[in-house]
Amino acid sequence: MSTNTNTSTNMIPVPRPSIAVRMADWGRTFARQWQLQSMVIPGVIFMIIFNFIPIYGLTIAFKNYSVISGIGGSTWNGLENFKIILKDKYFWESVTNTFGISAIKLSVGFVLPVILAVLIFELKWIPFKKIIQTITYLPHFLSWIILGGMIITWMSSHGMINDMLGIIGIDTATNHMLDAHKYWAIAALSDVWKEAGWGTILYLATMSKIDPTYYEAAEIDGASKLRKIWSITIPNLGNILCLNLILSVSGLFNSNLDQTLVLMNSQNQPSAEVINSYVYKVGLTQGDFAYATAVGLGVSVISVILLVVTNLITKKLNDNQSVL
């Protein structure tokens, strides 16, 4: 999170040198740093091959794509694919679901790791702290295929959830996975549960860098524990909180494919189908690649817009400094 990105703003305005002069300057600087620059090259090549060249494939979103004719040989059809998307009921259903589930995830899943991190940070007995950390990290390492199976069992008519409800006097034999209106909560909260522990890592790392003299000073001034958390710990997390927020908001339209494929069934589908699973279904299982690509492209564009907007907002809140 460096803050010294913009040195040029401090320079006294001078007439700009000609292109040739600046190119030569650039060349000299480059030559001087060639060892450093050459270390960058493999990364750049990797990016070009695996991230930039595939962008070419996006053109099939504007084509009548045929596997046999290939990307180059397929005929263009303009915005036809996008027009169909706008009329597709299931697409809009998947957008609503993605947005709904992500919104719950964002509101609960953003705050919870911070609270958890603060709690872990405040634990002073190291062995207990380690145990708590390991336990909360654990679900992160289970794949959704396994976890999904567990959740389906827990939610089934004689599963753990109903057993627990039975203990507090609510006797029910419903299978919760069949209730469409419960799905958003199940999906979002199970994901938060799985990832909350893992999400504390960045916060804990940042907290460990906070100068302990702050706390000592606060103690001398008679600050309570909560006051110290509120006035020292949280402000010091500022940058990393902003970064996480930007990433989470730009990820609003990202959905969890693994989770959806495991938890979705024909009854909860109306509230379970998310954009990713829809693209997967249309593109891979139905072989409608052009249409699926168009959906994916549209979603990417919206995500980029969200990313830029949140960045602008947090920049404003953060004394005009971007954390990206």
Next chain:
Amino acid sequence: MKLRRIVGVALAAILTLTTFTACGGSKADGGGGKLPDATYELDSTKAAWEIDDSKDNKLTWYVNAEWWNKKYGEDFVTKQVKKDLNLDIEFIVGDDTKLNTYFASGDIPDIVTIFDPNMEVARTADKWAYSLQDLADKYDPYFYEVAREDTLNWYKLGNGKTYGYPNYSNTAEDYDSGQVPARDCFIIRQDVQDAIGPQDFTTPDGFVKGMQAIKTQFPDLIPFGFNDFSGATSSLGNVVQDMLGVAITTDDDKYYDRNLDEDYLTWLSAFRQVHSDGNISDDSFTDDSNAFKEKVASGQYATIMMGSNVNNGNSLQTWLAENPDKEYIAVDAIQSTKGKKPTLSQAGISGWMINYISNTTKNPAKAIQVFTYLLSDYGEILTNFGIEGETFTREGDTITWTPEAAEVQSGNPEEWQLDYRIGEFITFGHDRFKALNQASYVKAVWQQQEWGQQYLTPQFKVENIAPDPGTAEARALTAITTNWNTTLVGLIRAKDDAEFDKMVEDYKAFLEDNSIKEINAIRDANIAKNLKKLGK
């Protein structure tokens, strides 16, 4: 800033160049090159692999499934293939994405095996594959002796040539022969059957009552079970429709919507009653195939509408082995209220895995020899039973495992699968060979197969009649299928008849809103094409 722009432009230029060079690779062109002459004398009475003595042949073979065993030449079966054909095969496995990458690059493996005859790759095979007739004429006329005419005709493309050849392609003859086993049936646990006394599961009312009787006597069992739903209709869709003998087309060979058949809806309504009596577990709608298999293997269902007992053979056998007096047996049930006979289905004429020879192969002669070899009786016996004397003995048309082989099969499934690979190398397999050995199937399904044998009825004319992927109709059909999968479960879980009826009406309205007329027109046209191919 300007500097950045220059770098940006340069980068973009590099990108564009690399992109075009990267994707400008050769494309599979129509028809392929001219076939080179055979290096051996042709003999139509003898398979070419017996004549061709060329050495060091090598082919690449792509199978569009991750589960395919890529090993070659290390097990009983492929060791023999390697020896007989003087051939090394390099297997490549993958999914649709990998397959498409091959086609995009134009660098297609010599043999390609896919699963979906409706795939674009299959429908445009003339652009990238050699026709089997051309290859057979040029290198291996004996191919016509081992390939089946009906199957070749079925896979003919518009130009009258066949490019792909499937395994398990059943012809009308196979259906009549008794060598193709029936696989769907209604089964009940023997001890339950004995305890509840005579019940009539064949009528809707009797079925509802029968389930109640089971619940009273066996409160711990789930009275009625069925296959997992997993994004489709379990065994309560096509399988129940087949049990009821619902027509597959109208009398004048037009598409018939079996989901809205009166008989079928009557039975769904009965299932609704069973569910509302608490005799269908809601968990059956969320269980995946593993959960279903586990429940079968532990006998948790009193009765099951079983779709494919062969696929669930291990579970049924596990249950039987531990509870010999409680085995699942097939009985008459779920029958038409209009007196129609069941019309049980099996693999159709389209088969399952479809094999192609790409027109970029360097060794087309060897490739067609592989087809002939594996399709011949010799090849089929080898892949299904191994080597005579070592893994099986044969008396006439009856094949029995040798004691050692039988021991490995029952005691060490992994060794059987990997080191023996018997019954695993199935790209050209066919059920009629399996029928030579009763032990091809687990004992638990023998009675069930026998029960259904008389009801097997082909459904060839409605195979692959869906609209082409990527068309507006295909998208609409996807929406309809999705809606039906939801509706079907909704119907069974409906609280009362009024809710049930409303759902049916909603579904009908949904059909109207999603271009069902256009879809059905395509289906009708495809049925007509199928009938032509079947020579009717």
